Amino acid sequence: MGFTVVFIVIGVGVVLGRRGTLGKDAQRSLGLFVYYVATPALLFDRVTKAEVSQIFSLNLVVIAMSALVVGFAFFCVMKFFMKRSAAVSIIGMLAASYANAGNLGIPLAAYILDDFTVVVPVILFQVAFYAPVTMTMMDLLTNKQSTNLLRNLVVTPLTNTMVLAAIAGIAISLSPFSVPVVIEQPISMLANASVPLALVVFGLSLSHSRILEKGQVARRDVFMAVAFKNFIHPLVAAAMAWSLGMEGSALLAATILGALPTAQNVYTYALRFRTAEVMARDTGVVSTLISFPVLVAISLILGGAG
Numbered sequence: 664m665g666f667t668v669v670f671i672v673i674g675v676g677v678v679l680g681r682r683g684t685l686g687k688d689a690q691r692s693l694g695l696f697v698y699y700v701a702t703p704a705l706l707f708d709r710v711t712k713a714e715v716s717q718i719f720s721l722n723l724v725v726i727a728m729s730a731l732v733v734g735f736a737f738f739c740v741m742k743f744f745m746k747r748s749a750a751v752s753i754i755g756m757l758a759a760s761y762a763n764a765g766n767l768g769i770p771l772a773a774y775i776l777d778d779f780t781v782v783v784p785v786i787l788f789q790v791a792f793y794a795p796v797t798m799t800m801m802d803l804l805t806n807k808q809s810t811n812l813l814r815n816l817v818v819t820p821l822t823n824t825m826v827l828a829a830i831a832g833i834a835i836s837l838s839p840f841s842v843p844v845v846i847e848q849p850i851s852m853l854a855n856a857s858v859p860l861a862l863v864v865f866g867l868s869l870s871h872s873r874i875l876e877k878g879q880v881a882r883r884d885v886f887m888a889v890a891f892k893n894f895i896h897p898l899v900a901a902a903m904a905w906s907l908g909m910e911g912s913a914l915l916a917a918t919i920l921g922a923l924p925t926a927q928n929v930y931t932y933a934l935r936f937r938t939a940e941v942m943a944r945d946t947g948v949v950s951t952l953i954s955f956p957v958l959v960a961i962s963l964i965l966g967g968a969g
Contacts, residue, residue, distance in 0.1 A: 668774050670955075672859055676866015690867040693860055701857035702765055703828035706783065708854040710832025711842055713780045718833065721907050723784035725917045729900040730793065734760035737891045745884065750804045753797055754939040755884065757932060758946040759891035761789060762923035765825065767865065767951070770858045771919065775962060781916045783829060785923075790826050794928065801936050865951075868927075874945045881942065888925070888946045893953045897922035897961060915965040922957050924950035 679685050685693075710718070737759035741752040762768060764785035772782045821827065835842060842850070875882055900921025904914050925947045933943035 669770055669862060672770075672862040673866040673869070676863035676868075677870045678866075679863070680867040680870025685867070690864055693867070694864045697857060697861045697864055698765070699824050701853050701860055702769065703824040704850045704853035705769065705779070705855075705857040706786070706825055707828040707832045708847075708850050709779045710783060710829055711835045713783075713836065715833060715836050718780060718783050718787075720784070721904075721909060722781060722913070722917055722920075723788065725900055725903045725907065725909070726784050726920060727788045727792075729896060729903055729921050730760045730762070730788070733891055733896045733899050736895075737888065740887065741884070745887075747884070750801060750936065751939045751942075753800055753804070754929065754933050754936075754943055755888055757793075757797060757929045758888040758925050758943055758950075760896060761793065761926050761929050762892075762896075762920065763926040763947075763951070764789065764920070764923060765861070765926070767861075767954075768920065768923050770862050771923070771958070772916075773858055775958075776912070776916050776919065778912075778916065781920065785920055786825055787829055789926070789928075790823050794932070798932065798935075801932070801938070805936050805938070869948070869951075874948045884939075884942050885945045885949060888942070889950045889953060892925050892946070892950045893922065893957050897957070901965075915962070918961050918965055919958060922954060922961055924954040 680690070734756040738752045738756040741747040741755040742749060747755065762785055764782050768782045768785060769779065772779050875885065897918050898921075901914065901918040904917035909917060925943075927947055930940065930943040930947055933940045
C-alpha cells in the first residue's frame with residue numbers, strides 16, 4: 664500500500680507535466696517551495712515530537728560509514744580504473760553514495776517505514792558533513808587560488824534551511840520547553856504539504872526527462888554509478904547494520920536508506936563546478952527508476968523476515 668500511494672502521487676505529477684497544466688516553470692517553483700519551506704517545516708515538526716535517541720543512534724553510524732565506504736570505492740574505480748580526473752571522480756563518488764533523502768526518502772519513510780525520523784540522520788550527515796567536505800575538495804581541485812574552506816565547512820551548512828530546522832527541533836527536544844500552538848499549527852500545515860508536493864515535483868521531472876543521449880554522456884560511467892548506488896550501497900548498509908546487531912525494522916530501515924537513489928543535489932553540485940553535469944543528472948534519473956523495484960524487493964525480503 665505504501666508503494667502504491669507513492670506511485671499514484673508521482674503519476675499525478677507525470678500527467679500534469681506532460682499536459683503542461685501547471686506551466687513550464689512549475690517544477691522549479693514547487694521544488695523550491697518543497698526544499699526551502701515545506702520539508703524544513705516537516706523536519707522541525709517531526710523532530711520536536713521524536714526522541715533524540717532515535718536520531719543519534721546506530722542508524723547514523725550505518726548511514727555515514729556505508730556512504731563513505733561506497734563513495735570512496737567508486738572514487739577509486741573512476742580515478743584508477745576508468746582513468747577519470749579527480750574532480751569527475753568526486754562527482755561520481757557523490758552520484759554513487761549521496762542519497763535522495765529529502766524528495767524521496769521522506770515520503771518513503773512516511774508511507775512505507777511508518778517512521779519519518781529515520782531520514783533525519785541521513786539529511787544531517789549529508790548536508791552538514793558529506794557535501795561541505797566534498798565541495799571543499801572540489802574547490803581545491805578547480806580553484807586553487809581560493810579554497811573557501813570556512814564557507815564550505817561552516818557557513819554553507821548553517822545556511823541550509825533543513826539543517827537549521829533539524830538543529831532547532833533537536834534543541835527544543837532537549838529543552839523543557841514546547842512549541843507554542845500559534846507557531847506549531849502553521850508549521851504543521853506547511854509540513855503536511857511536503858510529502859505530496861515532493862512526489863508531484865518528482866513526477867514533473869520524469870515527464871520530460873531525456874537521458875543517456877548518445878554522444879552526450881559516457882553511459883558506462885552512469886551504469887557503474889547506478890550499480891553502486893542501487894545494489895552495492897544497500898548491501899554494504901545491510902552488512903554493517905547486521906554486524907552492529909540491528910535486526911527487524913531497524914535492519915530494514917538501514918537497508919532501504921542505503922538503497923535510496925542518487926539525490927538531485929549531486930546534479931546541482933556538478934553544475935556549480937561545471938564537472939560531469941550530464942553524468943550526475945542521468946545517474947539521478949536512472950537510479951531513481953531502478954530504485955523502485957529494488958526497494959520493493961528489500962521490503963518483501965527484510966519486511967517478511969522481520
